Amino acid sequence: MHKKTYLILTTIVSALGGLLFGYDTGVINGSQYYFSQYFDLDAAMKGWVVGSALLGCFVGAIIAGPISNFTGRKNSLILSSILFSISAWGSGLPAFLPESVSLLVMFRIIGGLGIGLASMNAPTYIAEIAPAKIRGTLVSYYQLAIVIGFFVVFLATYFIGNSATEAENIQDGWRFMFWSELIPSLSFLILLFFVPKSPRWLAMKGLKGQAMDILVKIHGKEIANTEIQEIEKSLKKEEKKAKVNIFAKGVFSIIVIGTVLSVLQQFTGINAVLYYGADIFEKALGFGKEDVLAQQILLAAVNLVFTFVAMATVDKFGRKPLIYIGSVGMIVGFLLLGGSLMMNEVGLVSLIGVLTFIGAFAMSMGPVVWVVLSEMFPNNIRSIAMSIAVAAQWAANYVVSQSFPIVVDSEMNNSDFWSGSLPYFIFVAFILIIIFFTAKFIPETKGKSLEELEDMWDIPDRLKATDAKQ
Structure with a gap:
């Protein structure tokens, strides 16, 4: 098999963790209208069921770093696929299981654990096998897989929902929506056995020969020699530093910067729109129930198309320009939505x-x-730093998903002045913060090797040892 083809196929398989991420978080959107009626949930309980998986995501992201360091990126993804499958099966509450909201929440949390593991390990794995010049594009496959997951699950819930009456969907349709995830989750599990382990992880474990074999298979011998030399050089630096003190000067600031950027992704309001898209279309935009799922497909299609735009430009224009352009677009979008709501011209x-x-x-x-x-953290702290940043992202996601329906139903939001637009203007404020934060703190990482990026940060040559496990 041609080396580039092998690299792309390996990237696609590992990126399927993103597809399951999108599918698992998206299935709650199409199903929540029906199971909310089945269990007669009020707004607070609906928010709990929808947001409960995020608690699992938070815990999964926290444990992802240690698990990834111990078992490797590949085995961590295998574990996540197993958790996805258990969650998909159990969330539909098979006939022999007692039906209760608590049991549904438990299986949603199990799925969240899988998402937390995959959201840290999949982009890390892709970054560690990708050559510098196309790393941005290849890591973007992960986000592409997420939006494909959303698109596919919206199609699935649309066809499941429209193949039965509303009463049938309230009784059983939402179960089939959850069970439909078994197809991609089991496929992901099987395909993972055919991808290699991360060469950087193997080198960190002292398995240079295996690491070299994989690098040759992916990049060819010439590039592999350069890659293994850079990895060894990086690891020798870390040996001199003993264990990493994540609170040491330089290191802690990198983790804080990455964590804040990760959190700000959620404070754009993206998952409020994706999780509660059905409610937004029905209540805020005035669409009837019969149109809601169709509108969700349109939303997912736009998400998919513009992800391809990002993939085509991220290694050409760089990371920061895309953030600036996208932030302006997000502000314009929410100003249009918020303004139309304030003027009662929905x-x-x-x-x-x-x-x-x-x-x-x-x-x-x-x-x-x-x-x-996936790029900014030095090799020796990448797993732990990614784990912290991703866990914080899921915590932020939980805050947004829990608070959004409460703000939407609040007296202030429904006042004559705001007319339902308040949450969108709050999101605009956070997007303005993203522009400032990116300009001041985020480095441009385009075209640099992971080892070269370490030299961009002001990290002392010697770091004090800590008890932190790496």
Whole structure:
């Protein structure tokens, strides 16, 4: 098999963790209308069921670093695929299981653990096998897989929902929506056995021969020799530093910068739109229940198209320019939506606002954050730092998903002044912060090897040892 083809196929398989990420978080959108009626959930309980998986994501991201260091990126992804499958099967509450909201929440949390593991390990794995000149594009496959997951699950829930009556969907349709995830989750599990282990992880474990074999298979002997030399040089530096003190000067600031960027991705409001898209289309935009799932497909299609735009430009224009362009687009989108709500003129302009926001996010903060996070951390702290940044992202996601329906239903939001627009202006404020933060703190990582990027940071040559396990 041609080396480039092998690299692309390996990237696609590992990126399927993103597809499961998108599918698992998206299936709650199409199903929540029906299971909410089945269990007669109020707004607070619906928020709990929708957001409960994020608690699992948070825990999964925290443990992802140690698990990844111990078992490797590949085995961590295998574990995540198993958790996805258990969650998909159990969330539909098979007939022999007792039906309760608590049991549904438990299986959603199990799925969240899988998402947390995959969201840290998949982009890390791709970054560690990719050559510098196309690393941004290849890591963007992960975000592409996420939006494909959303698109596919919206199609699945649309066809499942429209193949039965509303009463049938309330009784059983939402179960089939959850069970549909078994197809991609089991496929992911099987395909993972055919991809190699991360060469950088193997080198960190002292398995230079195996690492070299994989690098040759992926890049060819000439590039592999350069890559292994850079990896060994980096590891020798870390041996002199003993264990890494994540609170040491230089190191802690890198982790803080990455974590803040990760959190700000969620404070754009993206998952409020994706998780509660059905409610937004029905309540804020005035669409009938019969149109909601169809509108979700349109939303997912825009998300998918503009992710391709990001993939085509991230290694050409760089990471920071895409964040700037996308941030302006997201602000315009929410101003259109918020303004139309304030003027009580909900309609086509409102829909254009939502789709503009989605498209702008898909070409910027969606893929670029994963690219930057997978690149910016030095080799010796990458697993732990990614784990911290991703865990913080899921915590932020939980805050947004829990608070969004509460703000939407609040007296202030429904006042004559705001007319339902308040949450979108709050998101605009955070997007302005993203522009400032990116300009001041985020380095441009385009075209540099992972080892070269270490020299961009002001890290002392010697770091004090700590008890932190790497």
